[in-house]
Amino acid sequence: MSTKNMSTKILGIETSCDETGVAVFDEQEGIIAQALYSQIDIHAEYGGVVPELASRDHIRKTALLTEQVMSEAGLTKQDIDGVAFTQGPGLIGALLVGSTFGRSLAYSWGCKAIGVHHMEGHLLAPMLEQNKPEFPFIALLVSGGHTQLVDVKDLGDYEILGESIDDAAGEAFDKTAKIMGLGYPGGPMLARLAEQGVAGRYKFPRPMTDRPGLDFSFSGLKTFAANTLRDCDGSEQALADIAYAFQEAVVDTLMIKCRRALKQTGRKQLVVAGGVSANVSLRNGLNDLMSKVNGKAFYPRPEFCTDNGAMIAYAGFCRYKLGQFESLAIKAKPRWPMSELR
Incomplete structure (x- = not known):
């Protein structure tokens, strides 16, 4: 039986740079499943992030990690209220992968699409801890x-x-x-x-x-x-x-x-x-x-300090509660000042 109306659940997708992160945030239980893939080995040969290689690897990993996280959480698409994805700032190609996948997934699942500011995700990450600020x-x-x-x-x-x-x-x-x-x-x-x-x-x-x-x-x-x-x-x-x-x-x-x-x-x-x-x-x-x-x-706990899907899922949940959703247009904002957020 679907629990969609019992507790809001947000799928979060992070693809702003060189890590692919996916997680599900549950309003009552917090983060119930997450997965993270780091591209360190890919970029180590070059001594830094190669944007084109980062984008291609996000394409390979995002759907697979989403399937993994949904399976681990024991959820179906009917259980998800919104799909949150990093809309910016970050590498334009990497952002487009997450924005395109996340927006398309929300459309196909019949739920809300939520564009998240990457730095707001970091800023709110400590809210996932028991001891959190006000x-x-x-x-x-x-x-x-x-x-x-x-x-x-x-x-x-x-x-x-x-x-x-x-x-x-x-x-x-x-x-x-x-x-x-x-x-x-x-x-x-x-x-x-x-x-x-x-x-x-x-x-x-x-x-x-x-x-x-x-x-x-x-x-x-x-x-x-x-x-x-x-x-x-x-x-x-x-x-x-x-x-x-x-x-x-x-x-x-x-x-x-x-x-x-x-x-x-x-x-x-x-x-x-x-x-x-x-x-x-x-x-x-x-x-x-x-x-x-x-x-x-x-x-945040050490695993939530670096880029991750959990912080995007939580930030997306906060925006969901404010009723801030994306239109059908797919957007990516490589430069996006936090001062522009509502």
Whole structure:
């Protein structure tokens, strides 16, 4: 017997970059099934994401993962109230795969289609945890493509307080790791290497912290790391010390800007989401910061820090409850400011 009218169920599809994620969110039970396929092995040969290869692999995997998730959840198409898909921002080809598949699936299943903003998905990911924030709060969104500080007043009521004017924090991690010869994806490898580093051997700048404002700049740190690497002795310990100094500079910079944002707005809750939010050093630093200001930090579980279908399913559920659906037109928005959300 169909349970469609008993509890809203949303299928979520994520295809914005190099990970194909599918999940089902149930209004009463939360995430009841999910699957994620990473394209790391495909792009590792090139040292970065190749957009055309990413799009082709999404085509191969999206339908298969959808069948898998629906089977694991024990659901049929009659049970699904809406299909949510990442509409942007991201790689245009990858977005078109998810948007076309998701919109077409919703039409064929006779349910609602819901276009989701990728960064709103990250921002709301901590809501999937038992210990979750309440509106309003400050959100630090740190990933390979974005670094933003957002004043989150309510669902859809977002004010961008600051963002990166060049490389995002995750991008700087990956590029620096590549310079150091650490492979792909470089961010997690650099963080692991930093665990062997010694504090104080190298001192990196904290960019844009000597001036007012909440914008970020990380491209200079990448250049500083390249120059430091060129002048070091090339030993394993030197590489670890450089990784430590680089990570310390990024974490300190993010903490300084978060402290400013909290003071500016008077908020006592900080949400940290996106791929870089899994970084242990960053979490420790921000937990310490929030303790000092009598506030609290909230994070997604590690598996929901990187791109995933669960966050899209939940964000889609929130939009479903607001009655915000897509028309028959298939749309993808590679550039989509959060300030344009309702």
